[in-house]
Amino acid sequence: xxxxxxxxxxxxxxxxxxxxxxxxxxxxxxxxxxxxxxxxxxxxxxxxxxxxxxxxxxxxxxxxxxxxxxxxxxxxxxxxxxxxxxxxxxxxxxxxxxxxxxxxxxxxxxxxxxx
Amino acid sequence: xxxxxxxxxxxxxxxxxxxxxxxxxxxxxxxxxxxxxxxxxxxxxxxxxxxxxxxxxxxxxxxxxxxxxxxxxxxxxxxxxxxxxxxxxxxxxxxxxxxxxxxxxxxxxx
Numbered sequence: 001x002x003x004x005x006x007x008x009x010x011x012x013x014x015x016x017x018x019x020x021x022x023x024x025x026x027x028x029x030x031x032x033x034x035x036x037x038x039x040x041x042x043x044x045x046x047x048x049x050x051x052x053x054x055x056x057x058x059x060x061x062x063x064x065x066x067x068x069x070x071x072x073x074x075x076x077x078x079x080x081x082x083x084x085x086x087x088x089x090x091x092x093x094x095x096x097x098x099x100x101x102x103x104x105x106x107x108x109x110x111x112x113x114x115x
Numbered sequence: 116x117x118x119x120x121x122x123x124x125x126x127x128x129x130x131x132x133x134x135x136x137x138x139x140x141x142x143x144x145x146x147x148x149x150x151x152x153x154x155x156x157x158x159x160x161x162x163x164x165x166x167x168x169x170x171x172x173x174x175x176x177x178x179x180x181x182x183x184x185x186x187x188x189x190x191x192x193x194x195x196x197x198x199x200x201x202x203x204x205x206x207x208x209x210x211x212x213x214x215x216x217x218x219x220x221x222x223x224x225x
Contacts, residue, residue, distance in 0.1 A: 004158075033212060042204050042215030043159065056212065091158050103149050104213060106158035 004107035006092050012113045013082055020078045021110045025094030032075050033104060034067055035091040036060065043091055049075060082114045127222045134192040136219045138205035141186060147208040150179060150190045153218070154201045162190070162203075197223045 005024040013019050025032050030051050035043035046065070047057045051072040061067075064082075069075040079086055089111050093104035128134045140148070146167040151159035163174045165181050165188065172179050178191040192199055200223045206213040 006158075040217070042206075042217050043213075045212040045214065048212055058212075093158075103161045103164055103208075105161065106151075108156075108158045111156075 004092055004094055004105055006090075006107035006110050008110055009108060010111050010113075012115060015084060015114055016081055018078065018080045019082060019112060020076055021090055021092075021112075023075045023077070023092030023094075023107060025073070025075070025092070026096070026105055029094035029096045029105075030072070031095040031104070032069055033093040033095075034075070034077050035093065037089040037091055037109070038087075046077075079112075082112075084114045087112055087114045124217065125220045125222070127224060128195050129224050130195060130197060132195055134190075134195045134199070134221055134223075136190045136192075136203050136205075136221065138188050138190075138216060139186060140188070140205075140207055142207065143183075143186060145207045148179075148181065148188055149206045149208060149213065150177075151204045151206060151215075152199075152201045153204065159204060192221075195221075195223050197225060199223055 004026055007022045011019055032049040034046040036046055037043045044060060045058050046061050047067050048055055049069040052069050064080045067075060067077045089109045091106055091109045093106045095104040149164045150162040152162050153159045163177050163179050165172045165179045170181055176193045181188045188205060200221055202218040202220050204215045204218045206215045
């Protein structure tokens with residue numbers, strides 16, 4: 001296992017189009033996170049899964065955003081009717097344990113550009 | 116409000132010198148902190164963590180210090196190398212998610 005994998009690495013889309021990103025976590029990691037990062041800022045929490053259950057969503061996750069993790073393994077993040085403000089790096093992370101004190105391992109991210 | 120933030124946005128050091136990156140937090144209930152390194156175009160990479168029952172933790176060339184009295188933590192990098200040039204984030208683990216500061220950009224001059 002080489003770590004968290006995200007696809008695609010880069011995505012350019014026209015405003016108003018829908019996009020979907022995929023994240024494959026480290027095997028057997030039951031926690032999966034999505035973050036958004038804009039230039040010069042730290043990652044901002046979007047949502048979190050424990051196995052297939054989506055347990056928390058940030059207010060940043062508008063109704064145009066939806067995330068799934070249907071079998072508790074890979075996850076998808078879909079953005080509908082993209083806006084220029086959606087341009088950012090979308091990061092996925094996973095962690096193995098259920099406790100608080102566990103670091104998360106990040107993927108390389110998907111850079112979205114909305115034109 | 117609760118926040119995790121960094122004192123300085125940029126830090127420039129000479130190769131071979133030691134680097135110190137600082138971070139302040141405001142949630143006194145926070146009990147776990149992580150330092151991440153992020154190189155251009157890549158995702159954050161775990162460096163070292165520390166739990167609130169510790170004041171200091173050492174790794175390979177890195178040391179994290181936690182001062183709960185003033186809610187401050189720091190990352191010390193010994194003998195800084197060009198490969199250490201990156202943005203460094205402290206993160207506060209809140210159980211379901213981590214909250215990141217804006218980051219400090221470390222530049223190592225040859």
